[in-house]
Amino acid sequence: MKWYFVAALLTLLTSSQFATLTYVDPSTYQIMGNLKIVTTGILFRLFLRRKMSNLQWLAIVLLAVGATTSQVKGCGEASCDSLFSAPIQGYMLGILSACLSALAGVYTEYLMKKNSDSLYWQNLQLYTFGAIFNMIRLLWDDFQVGFNKGPWWQRIFNGYTVTTWLVVLNLGSTGLLVSWLMKYADNIVKVYSTSMAMLLTMIISVYLFHFKPTVQLFLGIVICMISLHMYFAPVHILVDLPKASKETSVSLNEISVERLVES
Amino acid sequence: MKWYFVAALLTLLTSSQFATLTYVDPSTYQIMGNLKIVTTGILFRLFLRRKMSNLQWLAIVLLAVGATTSQVKGCGEASCDSLFSAPIQGYMLGILSACLSALAGVYTEYLMKKNSDSLYWQNLQLYTFGAIFNMIRLLWDDFQVGFNKGPWWQRIFNGYTVTTWLVVLNLGSTGLLVSWLMKYADNIVKVYSTSMAMLLTMIISVYLFHFKPTVQLFLGIVICMISLHMYFAPVHILVDLPKASKETSVSLNEISVERLVES
Numbered sequence: 001m002k003w004y005f006v007a008a009l010l011t012l013l014t015s016s017q018f019a020t021l022t023y024v025d026p027s028t029y030q031i032m033g034n035l036k037i038v039t040t041g042i043l044f045r046l047f048l049r050r051k052m053s054n055l056q057w058l059a060i061v062l063l064a065v066g067a068t069t070s071q072v073k074g075c076g077e078a079s080c081d082s083l084f085s086a087p088i089q090g091y092m093l094g095i096l097s098a099c100l101s102a103l104a105g106v107y108t109e110y111l112m113k114k115n116s117d118s119l120y121w122q123n124l125q126l127y128t129f130g131a132i133f134n135m136i137r138l139l140w141d142d143f144q145v146g147f148n149k150g151p152w153w154q155r156i157f158n159g160y161t162v163t164t165w166l167v168v169l170n171l172g173s174t175g176l177l178v179s180w181l182m183k184y185a186d187n188i189v190k191v192y193s194t195s196m197a198m199l200l201t202m203i204i205s206v207y208l209f210h211f212k213p214t215v216q217l218f219l220g221i222v223i224c225m226i227s228l229h230m231y232f233a234p235v236h237i238l239v240d241l242p243k244a245s246k247e248t249s250v251s252l253n254e255i256s257v258e259r260l261v262e263s
Numbered sequence: 264m265k266w267y268f269v270a271a272l273l274t275l276l277t278s279s280q281f282a283t284l285t286y287v288d289p290s291t292y293q294i295m296g297n298l299k300i301v302t303t304g305i306l307f308r309l310f311l312r313r314k315m316s317n318l319q320w321l322a323i324v325l326l327a328v329g330a331t332t333s334q335v336k337g338c339g340e341a342s343c344d345s346l347f348s349a350p351i352q353g354y355m356l357g358i359l360s361a362c363l364s365a366l367a368g369v370y371t372e373y374l375m376k377k378n379s380d381s382l383y384w385q386n387l388q389l390y391t392f393g394a395i396f397n398m399i400r401l402l403w404d405d406f407q408v409g410f411n412k413g414p415w416w417q418r419i420f421n422g423y424t425v426t427t428w429l430v431v432l433n434l435g436s437t438g439l440l441v442s443w444l445m446k447y448a449d450n451i452v453k454v455y456s457t458s459m460a461m462l463l464t465m466i467i468s469v470y471l472f473h474f475k476p477t478v479q480l481f482l483g484i485v486i487c488m489i490s491l492h493m494y495f496a497p498v499h500i501l502v503d504l505p506k507a508s509k510e511t512s513v514s515l516n517e518i519s520v521e522r523l524v525e526s
Contacts, residue, residue: 061489
């Protein structure tokens with residue numbers, strides 16, 4: 001199976017994301033992360049041939065806009081680098097990260113749905129290749145510094161506390177849940193879930209970390225909720241369908257020529 | 264005709280707006296001004312009985328949200344009063360202003376469309392009553408200070424320059440254009456127009472007054488554009504209508520029972 005390709009993509013993606021962070025500040029990085037919503041939608045259409053209505057395309061763009069709105073730096077926050085003042089490589093790497101993320105997600109969904117292999121067997125393949133690629137990467141880093149610090153396997157758990165292991169457990173569970181989404185839902189459900197999770201995190205931070213609630217957080221939530229309805233609500237709930245379609249769908253058994261002539 | 268009622272409403276409205284400004288800062292005032300988009304939609308439905316689909320309601324909310332987003336105070340701006348720290352009377356007056364604005368707009372549309380009187384005759388009635396009400400208001404202000412400064416008609420053009428007269432001309436033309444909208448379009452077209460005008464003003468300010476372009480301005484524009492499409496685009500462009508309705512609407516002349524049985 002082509003799981004090695006997904007693993008390679010994901011390794012490339014994380015490298016790209018770290019490289020982006022060497023050029024842009026964290027908030028610009030976070031805002032550029034929202035681009036992957038749009039790139040995922042595009043590849044969803046191109047590669048998986050899943051058609052979306054124009055309204056659903058508007059919903060996808062709106063989701064990215066809503067997520068970005070909630071992340072806009074407000075009045076009086078400490079560091080104030082403009083969104084537009086990073087080096088050009090930062091933006092190019094940000095766009096690259098968005099494309100790689102979309103490609104990895106779409107290809108994962110394709111492989112997950114391709115056959116009815118067990119979810120866990122598919123994950124095992126993916127993560128085995130992932131581990132191998134990352135071990136190669138760690139060996140390469142060691143090689144670059146002439147093994148000065150000793151091989152990576154002697155250092156890999158340095159500084160790990162209970163909290164670190166909890167984070168590892170958390171991320172592992174997240175990976176499983178996302179693969180479940182890919183197999184039984186789709187990439188669009190995934191991008192909505194991650195965006196809602198981001199908003200939920202911001203709300204919880206208000207209570208846990210005394211994060212100051214801002215008007216842009218409230219606006220972002222409203223926008224994402226509207227986007228959610230636009231994408232997933234049945235059409236007949238959103239719009240008033242032309243009378244003919246309602247009659248035709250309701251009364252397939254009572255076909256009368258007179259009614260049609262009237263409509 | 265009931266133009267005196269509209270004139271009274273508008274006089275109340277301007278008083279309410281000035282009163283709001285004594286409690287809140289200008290940016291909070293501007294943001295609260297967007298509430299009138301939603302109140303206008305509500306009264307449009309309640310008083311003018313104009314039905315809107317759920318999608319159109321979402322579009323109305325989105326327009327208000329988009330306008331607000333563009334007005335969010337960004338990182339590093341000079342004065343930084345929180346949106347949420349004004350006295351409660353400020354918010355109550357803001358809501359009152361939104362309601363009065365909606366009521367005035369909706370009642371104006373009702374009167375404008377009620378008969379086929381000339382637009383100019385209708386405007387004349389409205390503004391005559393408006394002038395009378397405002398003259399009464401000015402007399403009252405004078406009376407309150409015991410005519411210390413002399414009657415208002417001696418002071419009314421104090422400080423007027425060419426620019427002032429141009430502003431007067433501009434506002435008068437705006438009033439005429441809005442009444443045209445009320446007569447031949449509707450209140451919803453009006454709220455979209457004023458919001459787009461606000462965004463256009465911000466864009467022009469970037470060039471004329473070196474206003475710093477912000478990400479929230481860009482986001483607000485995208486949101487308002489999406490809202491515009493959601494509200495006004497024909498349904499069959501936005502969504503994929505059920506197959507039956509497309510066939511029924513396209514081939515009204517070729518009515519065949521077999522096709523219906525198939526769908």
